[in-house]
Amino acid sequence: MNLTELLNESRILCHADVVSKKRALELASDTLAGQSANPPSEEIFSGLLNRERLGSTGIGDGVAIPHCRLANCTSAVALLMTPATPIDFDAIDNKPVDLLCFLLVPEDGAEEHLQTLAGLAELFSQSDVRDKLRSCESNAELYSTFIKLAETLGA
Template sequence: MYLHELLTPALTFCNLDGGSKKRVLETASKLIAEQAQGLAAEEIFSGLIGRERLGSTGIGSGVAIPHCRLESATQACGMMIKLADPIDFDAIDNQPVDLLFVLLVPSEATEDHLQTLAMLAELFNRAEVLAALRDTTSDQQLFDTALRLAEH
């Protein structure tokens, strides 16, 4: 699955207030539920927190990819967040996180889920991508930059 198939301008947020890992996941869950038909904020949050209990989705370099599979999801959905201030996310390198990509997929989409996570991890492992995303100042600019960089 490609980034342009997952991400919409309505689910791209630049300079979002974070506060804490739990608060960011709660906020993301509510914002996604407002946009995605048939998904409840409580179910999303429960799925994301459940996955975090297995181990942090903070992949290093200030990036986290919180993700989960949901019974009620009919298609994959993504959300891009650039936080106003980095937060502790228990990342593997112990660095605070300021860039997040939240990924929700249908429960039966195991192979697609893994391929999409690999694509995201590869994208966010590039220093020039992280620098360009961190230089954005608006939701639309963050969206446009993410899609442009994912094409290369």
């Protein structure tokens, strides 16, 4: 799946007021649940939290990609968040996180899940991509910047 198809501007949270990993997961869950085809907030939060218990999705360089597969999820969706201040996410490099891309996929979408995670990891592995996303000041700017970068890189 093309990464640009996963997001829309209603799933962008620039300078989100979150101070912890738990609060970031809660806010993402609440925001995603507020959209028609997604499971309830509690189900999303539980799925994301259970995945984090297996090991942090903080991949380093200030990036985390919290993700899970859910039975009641009908199609893959993502939410992009930049916290107002970096948060501890138990990342592999022990650095705080300031770029989070949440991913929900249907339970039977294992292949799509892996391909999408790989695409996101590749996109966020580039320092210029991270820098451009971090410099955004609004939801609209963060959304348009992500879309442009993903399209430019063919993600």
